[in-house]
Amino acid sequence: MAYVRRGAQKAIVRALQSVGGTATRDDLKAIIAEDDDSGFSHDDVYGTVISKNGNPYIPFNLDFNFGIRDLAAIGYIEKPVRGAAIVLTEQGRADPLTNFPNKQQLKTMGDYWSRTTAARRAKNAKKAKFQADGTTVVEANDDDNEDPEDSWKAELLVRIKQFSPAKFEQxxxxxxxxxxxxxDAKMGKVISGDHGIDGFGYFQSDEFRTSRVAIQAKRYGDGPVGEPEIDKFKGVMDSFNAEYGIFITTSHFTDGAKRKAVQGAKSVTLIDGQGIVQLVEKYQLHISPVQTFELDDYYTEKN
Known part of the structure; x- marks a missing residue:
């Protein structure tokens, strides 16, 4: 089912309230995706489509980013800073959200966007004066409105899903x-395919305790990994005497799979598509950071 654009303000506040008022953007999206009462499913939050320009983007990110700016406009969150966590204000913490957003809040949001749109049009008009004669301002597509931090992540996951099974295991x-x-130089590569796991290795903790780790990698499309797959993996872990497992998928896990992963004496760490993206970013794995700057309101001339 195609994603339907809608406001994410309430879902964002609910998510922030559930974790004490402070969370990163990625964590907020994960909370919203897992909250049955958020109004957004996992596919809503992470579903990728192709824009008119041929670039992959996530429609929810547009509503999420607009929602963040709406909440800042009505004083429910502190002014967002690129790369920093989102923080609820006292007003945002105290609201039970029974009548949110109300008419006054909607008006304040609307006024904010009216001012923002007017400023953007003025900026484009000034920019056009410095362009060669005959050029026009191109109408923005959906992906033009997306935060660059979100767009590269969407493209990364699309590309990983296109890996061959062998390359994804690697x-x-x-x-x-x-x-x-x-x-493991031998078992970690040879056992793939024959016994149902895709890697085997050892992890040494800070206390110098070494644990045996079994690895499962599944390059899925849109379907989630369910409880039976985790149950089967746990059985294979026993045959290799692994003390815990790591299950990686480009998709996501059902609630049953999450429960099964932590049942019993041996647990399984679950890493879904969004977790993969976050780890690639953390370790800068075959990616190159690009630094840019955004001008604040000081440089906007007031009439």
């Missing part, structure tokens, strides 16, 4: 190695 082992697991 990528998973590379990712696990970056996390501190030493891949």
């Amino acid at each position: 990528f998973a082992r590379l990712l696990i190695h970056q996390m501190g697991v030493r891949i």
